[in-house]
Amino acid sequence: MQARRLAARDIACRRGDRLLLRGLSFALGPGEALQLAGANGTGKSSLMRILAGLLAPIAGTVEREGAIGLLDERPALDPHLPLGQALGFWQRLDGPHDNRAADLGLAGLEDVPVRYLSTGQKKRAALARLIGQQAPLWLLDEPLNGLDTRGVALVEGLVAQHCGAGGIAVIASHQPIAVPGLARIELKDFAA
């Protein structure tokens, strides 16, 4: 099995002119999960984008071994396309893989245009895209937003399954989330 690792060393991040975080470090190996907890505006999303490599930290380094799968508030699905076709586009890029649409509560929605889906259904659709990507490193930015209690249990189950198979998950959320062996970092401890 290929090496999987996600480590951050001494990360500092800012938004605009404001320094949000500094001195944040962690290291995750296969099967480990971490929750980044903090109130709104503490830099969770900026930190997720830094971990994903989409944003450069103003200090510190991130080491990634393995492909990154990112789930954030933007589902990256064409709003006018039926859900089946919108997910089909990503399947053509990522290769065929069962994204377990039925388990995700998306059965029967294949012909519904993405823009008509509810917030929770869009989140489930984005989860289907993430699963189909088969990336070993998951970065989930507020994955529970808009989901009902069954949806929350679903995300918890998916993360547990992902980590059970040797994957790594980082979850940024202000809500409690129940995943076995979940480590927790309070971002306010690193506030600048």
Next chain:
Amino acid sequence: MSGLFLPLLVRDLKLLMSGGRRGGALLPVLFFLAVAMLYPFAVGPDAPLLARTGGGVIWVAALLAAILPLDRLIEPDLELGFFDQWALRGISEEALVAIRMLAHWLSFGPPLMLATLPASVLVGIDAEKLRIVELGLLAGTPGLAALGVTVAALTAGLRGGAALGGLLVIPLAVPLLVFGAGSLAIGGEGGIALTGAVSLVLLAIAPFAGGAAIRAARG
């Protein structure tokens, strides 16, 4: 990488072509024809004058028509998070911009060249001039497409980006217009060759400039 090229191009084409959700190719073509139709009304029924200036008007109309779809080229995909997801899959912004340039050109270049046939009748230019205009457009529209995608990438995410995009394209398209429309006056291949040369320069620069602009918009 070659396996990714086709799905990306097909998606871009579906979004930009006629009936696509981002306005389609029909709007620029209708705009182009409307300008060609209005021109004789404004100038009056002076056939020699129309024939002398008609080619230039077709060029100006083509340039303005190419500006119309600018705000739909990059910004929606940036907002929906597509560019982030592509970046995570290791697809370079340069490749994405190059593919989008191809799709953008296919969606407006050939339709515009087709619409030039009725437009040439409206402004009353003869077959020889029509040939030069068509060849000039063939040489010049790829450059316009490259310019359009680059400027769309630069202005994506800016407030009033669409209007700004149009203002940025016009001065940058002046060389294309000078050589393209100028080839009519000198009536020769020299102008068309120069138009093609300008296009090639723009095509070479655009993926890198556009790619860098998309990465900068992310920060």
